[in-house]
Structures are given as structure tokens and as C-alpha cells.
Amino acid sequence: MIAIIDYKCGNLRSVENALDRLGCEYKLTADPAEIIAADKVILPGVGNAAEAMANLEATGLIPVIKSLRRPVLGICVGLQIMCRDSEEGNVKCLGIFDSHVRRFPADPEAKVPHMGWNQIGNLNLGKCKLFNDVPSGSFVYFVHSYYPTLCQDTIATCRHGQMLFSAALKYENYYGTQFHPEKSGDIGEQIIRNFVNL
Template sequence: MIAVIDYEMGNLRSVGNALDRLGAEWKLTADHDEIRRASKVLLPGVGNDAEAMARLRDRDLCQLIRDLRRPVLGICVGMQVMCRHSEEGDVDCLGIFDAKVRRFPDEDGLKVPHVGWNRINNLDSKLLKGIERGAYVYYVHSYYAPLCPDTIATTRYGSTMFSAALKYENFYGTQFHPEKSGDVGEKILENFLAL
């Protein structure tokens, strides 16, 4: 069973629909025992990093997530809160990925938030197996994780090259939304389920 962590910050309908299309057995839960027993864990997220961290703390989920030893995938805000710190609300995060989340710079002609399709350039990772360099994925975000030792895929927006995906041990994160990224995103979710 796949646990989708319920902390009221996720795009849960889209994530659930994507898992259903893949025939995955999943459950939306904040129950610690169910999360610990799950074969895989998803941490989706939409919204504000500081609010997301507050909700994770309120449900006493922070250390539980850090202690997981099965594959964990954070999506968008779910990935950002797995980083060390976020400028959004100046908040300390889970500290799994060695990155500090930043806001996109003000540039002429650059719209923030970054919304829409953009290319990823992936490095070697089981999560991105079978994904061609330059494949398009779907983004909705104003903040990003800079390139760091945990970066497994990159995207450029304006002058900023940022981490499209991160990996550290059993933890993975995507800044983009695989559940909204068509066939490419479905393949990435399929790869995650196969880990």
C-alpha cells in the first residue's frame, strides 16, 4: 500500500487519479502506523512552505518522515519542505535535501510564479529511467531549490537553473507535478512505484 500523507496541503485529487490510472493501491492518511507500514510514501504539496511545515509539525509528522527507510517522493511543496530551509516564510524545513529554497529573482519579462510546461535535463536516476533529456513536465511554483549535490534533474527558467528533481538515499523530490505531466509524469510515477 502507498501512503499519501494527508496534511491538507496537497493536490490530492490529481495525485489520487494518477495513482488510480497506474492501478496502485493507495490511502490518504496522517496515521503514523499506516505511514510506517506503507511500501512507498508520497508527500504532495501545493501552497506555502511555512504553512506546510506548520501543518506537518501539528500532526507530529516531521521526525516520522525523516525516519522513513522506504521510498518517499515529495512533489512541489512536498519536495521544498524536504529541503533544509525555505525563504518562503523564512522557515526551517525537514533537512533531508541539502538545499535552501529561494524565490525566483525579479527579471524583466519573467513571470512569477513559473506556471506551465518546461524541459527537464535529467541525470542518471532510477526515478527518471526512460525519460528523454529535454522532456516536458508541468510546473506551478514561485520558489525553487538551487542546484546541489542531491540534484538529479535540472530546469532553466529565465537566468535561473534550478533543481527539477532531487534524491538523497531513499528520498526523492520533484519540483514539477508528475501527476499533471502527461505520459512523462506517468512514467516517473511508475518508476517510483517500481523502486
């Protein structure tokens, strides 16, 4: 059973649909007992990082998330709030990943939001099973205006204009993708399958 953490943070439907397509059992939940008992946990997130942190705090689930020993996957803003802090609303985050979340600078050659399909690279950094059968240079779908900086937890990179940032992060049993695997076609499905099979 996969627990999708329900903390009133945007549309969780696409994550549910992706798991349905793979035939995975999942439950949308904010119940600590269910989250602790789950084989895998997904922390989705759409919208504003400061709001997402506030909503997550309101659930009282932060100590639960930090104590999990099974694989946890943060997606997009879900990844961002697992970093140290975010410039979006100047908010302190969970501090699981050693990365800071910053706003993309204005760049005429690199529009913000960074929206669309871009390539991920350096997938060998973490020697991570999340990228089994995913070649470097694969295109995945991004939608974001803030990016996680490069750090020791970076397991995939992406370039937008002059900025090279973390496309994916891993620390112990915690994983995060800045892109949306649930919207990234067959490659995205492979990444979710890899997570489910960890």
C-alpha cells in the same frame, strides 16, 4: 500500498487520480503506523511552504518521515519542505535535501509564478531509476514561485530565465520533484510508474 501523507495541505486529488490511472493501491493517511508500513510514501503539497511546515509539524509526523527507509517522494511544496529551509515565510524545513528554497527574482523574460511546461535536463546526474525511459529535454509541468537551489542531491535541472534550479532531488531513499508528475502527461505518468516500481 502507497501512503499519501494527509496533512491538510491543498488538493491531493490529482495525486490520487494519477495513482488510480496507474492502478496503484494507495491510502490517504496521517497515521504513523500506516505510513511506516507503506511500501512507498508520497508527500504532496500545494501552497505556502511555511504553512505546509506548520501543518506537518501539527501532525507530529516529522520524526516518522525522517525515519523512513522505503522510497519517499515529495512533490512541489512537498519537495520544498524536505529541503534545508525556504525563503517563503523564512522557515526551517526538514533538511533531508541539501538545498535551499528561494524566490525567483523579478525578470521580465521569466514570469513568476513559473507556470507551464518546461524541459528537464541533466537526468544522468543521479543515475536515478526515477528517470528510467525519460529522455533529457522532456517537458514536464511546473507551477511555483520558489525554487530549490542546485546542490549535491540534484538529479535533474531546469532553467527559468537566468535561473538554473533543481527540478528533482534525491538523497538515499528520499526523492523529490519540483514539477507535478501527476499533471505532466505521459512523461509524468512514466515518472510516477518508475517511483512505484523502485
